[in-house]
Amino acid sequence: MDDLNEEVGVGELNATVEETPKELKRRRGPTIMFDVTRIRSLGDKKVVRYNEDGAPIGENGAKLKSFIGSATHYHVPITYMSWKSVPAELKDKIFTTVEAAFVIDPRSRKNVLQTAGISFRQFKNWLTTKYIMPHKDAPQLLQVPPEKYSFIEQNHWEEFVRSRLSETFQEKRKLQQDRRSKNKYNHRISRKGYANLKEEMEGSNEVYVDRVKMWKKARVNKQGQYDNDDIQQVVHKIDEISMNIDSSSVNRHCSNDVLTQALGTKEHNGRVRGVGGYVTPITYFHSVKKTSKDEANILVENEELRRRVSELEAQIRSNLSTPLSAHGSCSRPIEWDLIKMPTEKEVICESTSTLPLALKSILRYAEKVMEKDSSITFSLPADLFGVSRKTSVLREDIVDLCNMNEVKTFTLVTYMMYLYSSVSGSKENMQLMVSKPDQVVLAPFNPGGHWALLAINAYEDTVFYLDSLRTTSKATTRYVTDTAIAIFHSQKSINKRRKQTLWRTCPLQVGSTTYGYYVMKYMREIVNRGSIVISDSIDTRKSYSQAELDEVRVELVEFLGSYM
DSSP, X not given: OOOOOOOOSSSGGGOOOOOOTTOOOOOOOOOOOHHHHHHHXXXXXXXXXXXXXXXXXXXXXHHHHHHHHHHHHHHXXXXXXXXXXXXXXXXXXHHHHHHHHEEOOGGGHHHHHHHXXXXXXXXXXXXXXXXIGGGTTOGGGGSXXXXXXXXXXXXXXXXXXXXXXXXXXXXXXXXHHXXXXXXXXXXXXXXXXXXXXXXXHHTXXXXXXXXXXXXXXXXXXXXXXXXXXXXXXXXXXHHHHHHTSOGGGOXXXXXXXXXXXXXXSOOOTTOOTTTOTTOOHHHHTTOOOOOHHHHHHXXXXXXHHXXXXXXXXXXXXXXXXXXXOSOOOOSSOOBTTOOOOOSSOOOOOOXXXXXXXXXXXXXXXXXXXXXXXXXXEEEEOHHHHSSOEEEEEEHHHHHHHHTTOOOOHHHHHHHHHHHHHHHHTOHHHHHHHHHSTTOOEEEEEOSSSSOEEEXXXXXXXXXXXXXXXXXXXXXXXXXXXXXXXXXXXXXXXXXXXXXXXXXXXXXXXXXXXXXXXXXXXXXXXXXXXTOSOHHHHSOOSSOOOHHHHHHHHHXXXXXXXXXX
């Protein structure tokens, strides 16, 4: 169904109806996307960046969206009733055309065609609302396609006009208009989209950008105000709910989060509010879509389990008896071979008496001086991650660091900032950077449940996969990294030295929560060794000692101390 959304992808918003009864001569429409067409003819494709949700971002991301719209308008006749009815051959042609002009992730085919489907629907809506409905009582003005879209075939236009003027479509259109009028929370981000809005917010002073912040930001007008009272009421409710809950206990990827509670309605299966396209509830909330068949099977299985448990309990009671002790003078029998267990719960933690002095000091400061939700804030230079921004380490992150708990993201970022500051003024490292620029890229990442590190030397076509647990499949990581190296080689005109990129492993860790400290230790050895040969920097022993891991913890807290 058509949603009558007038947002389009190639500049149709400024179009006007130019046809008159005398203007029946067909003319060539305007050529669009000049730069992409020129670059494609020269064989120099535009590289598209993606965010963590798989949505294209940046300038080339916007051009990709416009180009998909242009290709769809040109190749897909408007006579198809819906995107589902468009033949697979035409969809393949659109994707092939896009691949010829852009360097895109091969796995983005679904998203490209999803964008094409939206553009197809919006284009037909635009033609209907701008060119057909205003002149439905003047058929002489609807004899030929609009001059701006002269690529539309005459017979396709005539069939499209007939379908749009039919009673069936008029009823459908009225129904959609009624539904559209009930939307009280319209956003104002236009073609920027939530993906680029998130990137823009992350480039400012925002430490963490979730869908609640994006939903609010997307509905602020140029005057910094909300358009209507309905939006204002939801914003007040969001602020009220946020104040009444502990921010540290909030699961930002829970389907019943602050935004869902404030809006009062659950998410639909096909989209997540405040996030934009390309994201579904299954991927965003890490949930599994349940069906009525699944629920029925679960009920049957539960009933079967109850029956089997009851049978086992009855069998145990009838066939077994409790052996009693044959010794002792106690009048009360004692069950044989049982040991009395302590009632106190045993908690294992790192004793503060064994902590290095620097860790003791900052732990005492965090627990006694810092407020519950306070943080230590500092600025990251543009040379480190390509953009200058502020970041913060929370009080709870400092406590976790001192207690050898799991390393948080901003803690790892802070240690990278420390390493950068420690080598930026070093004469030896400056000489190495000048003679061997951009040789090694250190990319810590979390594949799910623990930290790992990629040390990439694109010039040597070698990747060190430093995953100390070695429990995570590296298939996806390897695919993405190999693709990035291939793009780099293409841009630098480097001949690939090997048929396949060389991947190597690293030391194996012992503890279950020390993986973040291993990653910091890996980076420290690579940076401090001052060599671009990773095999010279990474120790090949089975594991690091606690004293060696304490080195990075002490360095990190001493660096944080300079900002306290």
